Amino acid sequence: MKVIKVANQLEGAKVAFDILSEKIAAGAKTFGLATGSTPVEFYNQVINSNLDFTDKTSINLDEYVGLDGSDDQSYRYFMNQHLFNEKPFHQNFLPNGKATDLDAEVKAYDAIIDAHPIDFQILGLGANGHIGFNEPGTPFTATTHVVDLTESTIKANARFFDNEEDVPKQAISMGIASILKSKSLVLMAWGAEKADAVNGMVNGDITESLPASVLQKHDDIVVIVDEAAGKFVK
Numbered sequence: 001m002k003v004i005k006v007a008n009q010l011e012g013a014k015v016a017f018d019i020l021s022e023k024i025a026a027g028a029k030t031f032g033l034a035t036g037s038t039p040v041e042f043y044n045q046v047i048n049s050n051l052d053f054t055d056k057t058s059i060n061l062d063e064y065v066g067l068d069g070s071d072d073q074s075y076r077y078f079m080n081q082h083l084f085n086e087k088p089f090h091q092n093f094l095p096n097g098k099a100t101d102l103d104a105e106v107k108a109y110d111a112i113i114d115a116h117p118i119d120f121q122i123l124g125l126g127a128n129g130h131i132g133f134n135e136p137g138t139p140f141t142a143t144t145h146v147v148d149l150t151e152s153t154i155k156a157n158a159r160f161f162d163n164e165e166d167v168p169k170q171a172i173s174m175g176i177a178s179i180l181k182s183k184s185l186v187l188m189a190w191g192a193e194k195a196d197a198v199n200g201m202v203n204g205d206i207t208e209s210l211p212a213s214v215l216q217k218h219d220d221i222v223v224i225v226d227e228a229a230g231k232f233v234k
């Protein structure tokens with residue numbers, strides 16, 4: 001696990017963008033993408049670059065259950081707004097939050113991941129150490145699954161909704177086993193509220209109670225943190 005400390009989010013996004021560019025030059029074709037505030041500046045770097053994604057595939061980590069892609073709180077909508085409308089890809093996969101048969105949807109999503117092995121995965125980090133929506137306690141063997149969101153995650157994500165009651169209570173998330181299969185990963189974290197999770201992820205034991213700690217097992221992961229998020233790491 002390589003840790004890079006940067007002064008701020010803009011500098012970190014540039015570091016992540018440079019790694020992405022190297023991976024593309026080396027032949028990367030399939031990109032695992034994340035939502036949340038963390039990767040927004042990274043997506044701006046991508047939009048403002050001359051990188052061409054029209055022959056590339058993206059596979060997102062997660063989607064809220066119950067929200068249609070046209071809903072402005074859905075992760076599909078977020079990705080359209082922050083990346084896809086400006087930077088077209090050959091194809092963009094996200095779980096279908098409106099699927100009537102959720103069991104079938106998670107199986108179909110695993111089949112998509114198997115058919116398009118991820119070359120480069122972008123990750124954010126929950127303040128409780130979650131990655132994607134793999135909350136503490138999720139088995140490391142999990143593939144795509146339906147998640148009951150924790151109270152803390154619902155609260156953390158309420159800032160994007162008018163009311164906390166509007167935050168969906170479930171999501172479909174790529175599992176930890178699927179995330180670990182990615183050939184390379186970049187995890188970014190900004191701000192003091194991520195400092196404990198970053199510390200546990202980098203310095204702590206590998207434990208299901210801090211899902212991101214499993215990333216210590218991967219041999220091509222770069223963690224990019226600002227001063228506040230990285231205050232407990234060297």
Ligand SMILES: N[C@@H]1[C@@H](O)[C@H](O)[C@@H](COP(=O)(O)O)O[C@@H]1O
Binds near residue numbers: 123127131132
């Ligand atoms: N499912 C998402 C994660 O993919 C994201 O990494 C995390 C952090 O969000 P943010 O980047 O807004 O801090 O929370 C959300 O719950």
